[in-house]
Amino acid sequence: MTPAALLEQARRVAQAAEIYAYSNLETSASFEANRLKQLNTRQTQGFSLRLIVDGRIGFANASGTGGQGLVEAALETAPFGNRAHFQLPPAQAHPRVSTWDSKVEKFTVEAMAALGQSMVDQVRQHSPEVMVDAGIIKNAATIELLNTAGLRARYRKTTFSLYLEGTLIRGTDMLFVGDGESACRLIPDGRQVVEATILQLERAKRQAPAPKGKVPVLFSPRGVAAALVMPLMSAFNGRTVLQGASPLGHRLGERVFDRRLSLWDDATVAHRPGSRPWDEEGVPSQRTPLIQDGVVANFIYDLQTAGQARAKSTGNASRMGGGLLPTPNASALVIAPGKVTTAQMLKGIKEGLLVERLIGAGQGNILGGDFGGNVLLGYRVEGGQVVGRVKDTMISGNVYEALKEMAALGDQPEWVGGMLHTPPILCHSVSVSSKG
């Protein structure tokens, strides 16, 4: 069935209805143990139907079944669904956002294989004993939204991602290094990812004892993403706020963070994986300041949570790939850079830690702002120098303490995984515990 035919069917039985249709064609080349091991092609297509009956929301999703039975399934859930606190958006102007690059579509599997192999080889040239896994993934998606308020919208998006994962084993010591990059346009070479991986290998050559107690911790852009972003995004999510579970819920307009800290969500930046002209229920994309000079500026909402909070949708509805009802989610996060170079930040550390990667970072009290985990990749900093990699080490802190007064904000922002643009951040004092 076509999306339009499904919408017509739903219109007859519901006050309002919306069809979200998606199709993806993803191709990937996977490298294992230094060589190409697998080529994958994944074709996905599906429909989601959201409808409103007697003021309540019903929902059903179908993939591969052509939409048969979709209206009946959604109708069955509607009597139990949540009360709708919104009107579906009509057709309206939306910003132009670059999400398509025909070069991605045309990039052949042979070219993907060659690109991946060259990345693997460059890392192995630097360190022949490293075992490298890698992947090159390209995707072309079509997203279509139709609703009974008259919206008929459609856009296409390409994404291109590459990653490297190196493993170096000596005795029972395992070192994991690697980086990844993702964009809506072709990334013609893996230079950035290769260089980042080689820098990690260089810095990890030697081992060093972890500092103990409360010490200054420098989070690299990757470290910021691993440690600090999850608790922040939980607190700025309108749904958390609505549930009264956000520590920031009542602090709109208050200065909670360091004056140098500004953070915004922006789905209109060109060529980011989270970029889009409108969100997944048709609200135009926008740039939403979340922290402005340390002050809590906004929360992110979709239509339903905005309706409940008597706020306006910030265009952050996300369906997590298509199969779920929309919920608020960040699109592309940007932290404004500061003025201090990485070298200067390191120079100011007598004894501390540089954190790149964590494991178990989501396991603490994220809602309360806690961050932490085992330092999968991090280095001891001593007398302003990176002296070696630490092991068997945990960090533990709270974003509201760590970001209240930062020690320094870096001047070189980087995209991490395509989703977060951030400079390094130096925190005065984070708890570090380690073995022995």
Added chain:
Amino acid sequence: MSAPHDLPGREEIEAALRGHQADYAELRLETGESTRLIYRGRELEDIGKASSQGGCARALVRGAWGFISFNDLRDLRDKVALAARQASLVGREESRLAPIPAAVDDVPARVVQDPAGVPLAEKKRLLDEYNEIIWATPKVQTSNITYSEGRRQVVFASSGGSYIQQGRLDLSARIAVVARDGSEVQQAGVSIGSHGDYSFIQGLHQEVKGLAQRAVDMLAAPHLTGGEHTLICDPVLAGVFVHEAFGHLSESDFVYENQQMKEIMVLGRRFGGKHLNIVDGAALPNLRGSYKYDDEGTPAQKTYLIREGILVGRLHSRETAAKMGEKPTGNARAINYHFPPIVRMTNTIIEPGEAKLEDMLAGVKDGVYAKNWYGGMTSMEMFTFSAGEAYRIRNGKIAELLRPVVLTGNVFTTMEHIDAIGNDLDVNEGGGCGKGMQMPLPVSNGSPHIRIRQCLIGGKAP
């Protein structure tokens, strides 16, 4: 035997596999239906149904794989051909798969109490009752309840002559309570699941009441100082420990092409004391990780990983088994038709020993008793797992409640530091394992109480 309703028939599927330029080819076709109910706060925020139909073709040519997944079930033959063509672009080596017997079988889903027989209104009424109990607890800020049921029919056919249909009914739920006092926010939760029995979600009223109270009590609980502590884990948390600390390391796709890893994971290596026995197997019946055949058609087994402290086995797909010269163990699993099978755990268990909990406690002057789980993660050597509930142990007795703790360790030392294994095996069915992009895969973990000396626990510095 005929294919399930809506899927192409056996003849069509088998014909699609014949005559390709591939060393091996397989098709896996699937239909599924799921229902979920998600409460955030007092309201049932998301109730939805999903239906899905699709499949995948995988081919092996000269040691490399081509894999195609699709929603459109027409032209299966072309899809197998495309998978073979992709594999042939890559393959430079020799294809090696451990032999398995060709199987033709029809395995219906295990259904004890069928959720299909329970009206949606009844499911909602039950969850409403739990939510009411939570909200009646003073200082509770909000609740999150997720319930989901999924039913699948999978047809697997291979060029090796297997044609296997398997049904599956998987149920899972999570109930979480958020308590708040000013700027303090704390969360307590429980995850449960079942292979085919709806009654898993019934009769939890007392447990939910305790959960809500615990979230509130945590608000005033003291923080533990980070560092090394003696730790006693309850069976649920010890199950997560064995999964994270050791289970992932025994998945041989991490090992089979890495010479150094092979040296580390050499059979015969000592990992722990004589009292330590660890098994994994989908042949352990009726658990969330149980099945009759894995997604390569290999019959399920029970595999000893550690026997009397010594590494004696590991988990295999057909390819990893062949390359390591070992037998396949039936651990190749795919979360759905969008993914190829990879080596995964099923039901992973520390076998019971002889220690009683009282005796384990009695030997601890100052330590931590941790229960329940919140999450876990591993990087092979290092792992972390977090407890849902933690108490101080003082002079052999369980004392005051602490803030939740995150534990970490190094597999090569922490396993040796297990100095007592209880006699009270219990299996946790609330687990969902993630590997690559494939999560949450239904697994179960089990263990008795265990005691670990010198376990590193994160926390504020003194």
